[in-house]
Structures are given as C-alpha cells and as structure tokens.
Amino acid sequence: xxxxxxxxxxxxxxxxxxxxxxxxxxxxxxxxxxxxxxxxxxxxxxxxxxxxxxxxxxxxxxxxxxxxxxxxxxxxxxxxxxxxxxxxxxxxxxxxxxxxxxxxxxxxxxxxxxxxxxxxxxxxxxxxxxxxxxxxxxxxxxxxxxxxxxxxxxxxxxxxxxxxxxxxxxxxxxxxxxxxxxxxxxxxxxxxxxxxxxxxxxxxxxxxxxxxxxxxxxxxxxxxxxxxxxxxxxxxxxxxxxxxxxxxxxxxxxxxxxxxxxxxxxxxxxxxxxxxxxxxxxxxxxxxxxxxxxxxxxxxxxxxxxxxxxxxxxxxxxxxxxxxxxxxxxxxxxxxxxxxxxxxxxxxxxxxxxxxxxxxxxxxxxxxxxxxxxxxxxxxxxxxxxxxxxxxxxxxxxx
Amino acid sequence: xxxxxxxxxxxxxxxxxxxxxxxxxxxxxxxxxxxxxxxxxxxxxxxxxxxxxxxxxxxxxxxxxxxxxxxxxxxxxxxxxxxxxxxxxxxxxxxxxxxxxxxxxxxxxxxxxxxxxxxxxxxxxxxxxxxxxxxxxxxxxxxxxxxxxxxxxxxxxxxxxxxxxxxxxxxxxxxxxxxxxxxxxxxxxxxxxxxxxxxxxxxxxxxxxxxxxxxxxxxxxxxxxxxxxxxxxxxxxxxxxxxxxxxxxxxxxx
Numbered sequence: 001x002x003x004x005x006x007x008x009x010x011x012x013x014x015x016x017x018x019x020x021x022x023x024x025x026x027x028x029x030x031x032x033x034x035x036x037x038x039x040x041x042x043x044x045x046x047x048x049x050x051x052x053x054x055x056x057x058x059x060x061x062x063x064x065x066x067x068x069x070x071x072x073x074x075x076x077x078x079x080x081x082x083x084x085x086x087x088x089x090x091x092x093x094x095x096x097x098x099x100x101x102x103x104x105x106x107x108x109x110x111x112x113x114x115x116x117x118x119x120x121x122x123x124x125x126x127x128x129x130x131x132x133x134x135x136x137x138x139x140x141x142x143x144x145x146x147x148x149x150x151x152x153x154x155x156x157x158x159x160x161x162x163x164x165x166x167x168x169x170x171x172x173x174x175x176x177x178x179x180x181x182x183x184x185x186x187x188x189x190x191x192x193x194x195x196x197x198x199x200x201x202x203x204x205x206x207x208x209x210x211x212x213x214x215x216x217x218x219x220x221x222x223x224x225x226x227x228x229x230x231x232x233x234x235x236x237x238x239x240x241x242x243x244x245x246x247x248x249x250x251x252x253x254x255x256x257x258x259x260x261x262x263x264x265x266x267x268x269x270x271x272x273x274x275x276x277x278x279x280x281x282x283x284x285x286x287x288x289x290x291x292x293x294x295x296x297x298x299x300x301x302x303x304x305x306x307x308x309x310x311x312x313x314x315x316x317x318x319x320x321x322x323x324x325x326x327x328x329x330x331x332x333x334x335x336x337x338x339x340x341x342x343x344x345x346x347x348x349x350x351x352x353x354x355x356x357x358x359x360x361x362x363x364x365x366x367x368x369x370x371x372x373x374x375x376x377x378x379x380x381x382x383x384x385x386x387x388x389x390x391x392x393x394x395x396x397x398x399x
Numbered sequence: 400x401x402x403x404x405x406x407x408x409x410x411x412x413x414x415x416x417x418x419x420x421x422x423x424x425x426x427x428x429x430x431x432x433x434x435x436x437x438x439x440x441x442x443x444x445x446x447x448x449x450x451x452x453x454x455x456x457x458x459x460x461x462x463x464x465x466x467x468x469x470x471x472x473x474x475x476x477x478x479x480x481x482x483x484x485x486x487x488x489x490x491x492x493x494x495x496x497x498x499x500x501x502x503x504x505x506x507x508x509x510x511x512x513x514x515x516x517x518x519x520x521x522x523x524x525x526x527x528x529x530x531x532x533x534x535x536x537x538x539x540x541x542x543x544x545x546x547x548x549x550x551x552x553x554x555x556x557x558x559x560x561x562x563x564x565x566x567x568x569x570x571x572x573x574x575x576x577x578x579x580x581x582x583x584x585x586x587x588x589x590x591x592x593x594x595x596x597x598x599x600x601x602x603x604x605x606x607x608x609x610x611x612x613x614x615x616x617x618x619x620x621x622x623x624x625x626x627x628x629x630x631x632x633x634x635x636x637x638x639x640x641x642x643x644x645x646x647x648x649x650x651x652x653x
Contacts, residue, residue, distance in 0.1 A: 344493070345456070346493045347493050347494075347495050349453075349455055349456070349477060350489070350492065350493050350495065351495070351503075351507075352454075352476070352477035352478040352481070353453050353454075353477055353478075353480075353481055353486075353487050353489075354478075354481055354503075354507035354510070354511070354559065354563065355478050355481035355482045355507055355510035355511040355563070356478055356481075356506055356507055356510045357478050357510065358476070358477075358478065360506070360510070361478075364495070364498050364502075364503075364506065365495065365498075367497065367498075368495055368496050368497025368498040368542070369496060369497055370497070371497035372496065372497050
C-alpha cells in the first residue's frame, strides 16, 4: 500500500480542479477576492477580462442588452442639460485634468471603465453655500446611441445642499458620478431615473464622505428597460455619516438593479441603507446587493442595511443579497435585513373591513410601503411629484 | 329599526390537520340599540363568529345565513359589509406601514359615507374622540397600529367605532390584555357610541370583567360552536361565580 504524500493528493477522490475558472489549478496562483475592498479596479477597460455573464457582478444583469456599453465605442462628447440656479452653486463642463476626477474611486467593472476612458469632459456641479440650497440638473435628450458620461458633485466644506439629478428621455448610457462631501458638509443627492421604456443606463456612483459630513443619497428608479445604478460610499474621516436610500418600481420586462457598497474606513462613522421596491408584471426583475465593510480602523461604527420588496403579481423576480464584513469587533452596531413578499392579506382585510375597496386598499398598502422612502426626499416639489409618479405606476397594477 | 339575524350558521376553517368545523349551527338576532354579550371558553367559536360576520376569507360558511334587514350579508364583499353598517373591532389589529391614522380614518370615512367628510367638522370630531379616549394627538400622524401598545391598538379600534358610526359593531375580545384603566376608557368609548348612535353591539369576551362597565341586555354562552345557554344580565353574574365548567362536561361527550 502506497504511503500518501502531499504530491498524491491531487488524484484522490474527487479532489480535482474547480470548474469555476480554475482558480485553484496548479500554477495559476489565483486566489478569490477575500474582501469587498480587494476587488480589481482600473480606469482602463482593456485591463478587465471579457465579460461572459458568469461573473458575480454581471450574472443577474441582462448582458445582451447592456453589451454595447461594455465592449462598444462610447460617444463621450458633452450633452444638453438644464440646471436650475442656486446661490453659490456652479454647473459647468470641466477638463479631464480637473483635480477632483478620480479622487472618490476607481471603476470595478468593465462598463464603468469604458465610460471612464471615453468621456471628453466632465459635468461638475459644485455647491458652497452654508445655508441650504436646492439644485436640479435635468437630462432628457441623450438619445439612443451609446454614450459615456462623467459627473462630479462637490459639496465644499460646511456647505448645505440638495442636488437632484433628473433623468428622462431616451438613453444608452454608461457613466460615472463622483460625489465629494467635504468636511462638515451636508449633502443630499437624489438621482431620479424616469427614462423612456427602452432606455439602458449603467451608472456607478463613487462617494467620499469627509469629517463630520453627512450624505443622504436617494436612488429613485421608475422608468427604463435596464437601469443599473451602483453607489459606493466611503466614510473616510471620523464622524462621517451616510444614508443611502432607494425606491424602485419594476413593471413587466423591466430590469432595475442596484448594488450598494458602504465602506467604513474611519472611526465613529455611521451608515444606514434602506432600499424598497415593488414588482409588477411578467419579467419584472429587481436586484439589490448591499455590501457593508467595516474596516480595521473603523471602531465605533454604527451601520444597518435593509432591503424590502413587495411582489404585486406573478412572473416577477427579486434578487436581494445583503453582505456584511466586519474587520474590527469594536463597533456600536451592525445589522442587515432583507425580505421579499406578497401583499399581506391581513392588511387588506383590515382596510376592507373599514369599507375601503380592495383596489383602494392595495393602493394604500403599496403607497404606504414605498412612502417610507418618499418621505426621505426633503425637496417638497420633488416629493410630491414622486408620489404622483408612483400613483401612475400603480395604475398598471391589476386589482 | 335595523336587525342583524344569524340563522343556523355553520362555519369551517382549513387547518394543517384538515377541515375543522367550528360553528355548528348558531342562531342569534341583534336589534339595533341592544347590547349582546357572547361569552364562552377558548376555542368555543366566538372569534370565528366575529370574523365570519366581517367576511374574513379564511372562514368558510358551510350552511345557514346572516342577514342585515333581510339583505344577504354572506353575499357581500368585506368592504360592502362595512359600508352596509357592520363593524368589527379586532382582537389583533394589524400594522399598516406608511399609512397614517389621519389618512386611514379619512379614507375609511369617505368609503363608508360615499363622500369625503367636510374637512373642518371632521378634524374636530377626530380630535374630540381622540381626547375622549385619552389618545395623544401625535397618534394622528403615526402609521396605523405601528408601534402601538396593546392598549393603544384597542383604543384606536374604538376610535374608529365612534367615528365611522356603524349600525352594528362586533367587539372581538376588546377587553383582552387591557389594564383596568384602559378597560374603563375603552368601555366608556363603547357606551358613548351606543348612546350617540344606538349602535347594536355584539360584545365577545372570555371574561365577565368588561360587563361591569358595559351592561348587556342579553348574554349568550358559546360552547363547542353552539349557543349553550341564553339569558339576561343575570347569566353573566352566574358565569362570574361558576365559570364555564358546567357546560364543558356534557358538550365534550357530544
């Protein structure tokens, strides 16, 4: 009988190479990414391997529809936008050499890198007033040919502002948005996707939140064939606070995806993530992935993330994946939650037992479910408009 | 004078162990303005009767009838029953996230009356009823039953009874889980509604305690899905002294 030596182990029972890319094959030396912050990142799309659709970051996305944004040439020229005036705020096109570009993060996937390498000039939104101002930047004429975009939103130290990015019309767009929240600043960013129904939109938001600064980031995705908006917020100095909220309503054939990443880098930082969505109609698909990483230096971290989905019909799919990584034990709290479900029959019964029709009861329950996020929008006019937009979505729900 | 008539009502529910027959032939008639107490041990079918009157989909009517002034209640949807004048104060009211009490009450009132209430008069009524039930005004802006204590949920049910002004109200163990102060407040609310609108009350309870504050005209004792005994308020006194034991022995043989 042969003595088993380490050299023999490869031929033992079932101990053969893994099928998922051969990471353990001899000589490859490939080790899977061990932590969320360890992912490969580059501004050069050719540095990324070809996308097959099997990758963790792409496997839930309809790849055929977004392929032109991953491998195709992108038009990186400037486009038309409409911006409202606000005291101390500027909106302008800046050169690629602008010192702010690249300070908040680096693309972690190929479509983001493709946009990064393609844009000609960046749209820079800078706010500096220390009393609250509100500013809307609207795009509605991007057109249906493949485009790249790059936006910078900078809240100067101690400024207070709400910046609304309002998206409509046709689009085949891959873009990066860099958000810099300066020390002591309080910034709310609301990104509203009300694209035409065949629009394709891939977006990565990179955020740094400075010392004692507060960010409220709200993603509202209602219109578009495919909308994938991935915010990553890095709490880089102590006292930084980030709240990331999302609201989405997927109709038949619509794909709405959000991959949220919060990195607690500095001590005494706080984050809250809350995304709520409704799905209605054949092929309505939503994806929420929530990653939270509490770094080794982030003692005193306080974080909670959750996702809730309300399924309104047959034929829908909601993916919901919360991940929490903790590298220091000295924290205040860390939690995550996810739930996807149908209407609660007892809620409907309660409302109907008070004379409210079934259709009206369903409307109240869905509006109530989503209103938790709508209420986070502090811009009154936008909040009212969103309530109307959700009502319009509900009109398509069978009673 | 309206009348709610229940005749030979037989009701079952589906359970993991199969179909379970709970009500086995119940007869009851409640005239508007009268107060009936339905008492009985756990599992006797009291709550099933309450939910069947309200139309909860979990309960299947196998036979018999419920009529309101001759109209077939069993043919009505849940919301139509409420609009016809029936009200159920629930034992375990559910939370409705994101729907404020104010919005809920106005929506329900509008649904029941068929038109929106005049804003000023309505707000005043809500305020006064809440004050009478010792409910903090901030309740109006909270979401329905969300984070309410047990006592707050019951007061919110009675608030609806006062504001929606039904012809008949079924109170499903409204007294359970209340301390004596809350029990008095809730009972006063029921008595106020009864005096103001002449609502007919079907008071379902396990204990006699609430009958010190709400005085029934009739008492029905439920045992094993049937009315085992009926009488006036003196029957409640007897139950307080003797409990349900004397009903349980023969019925368990049946």
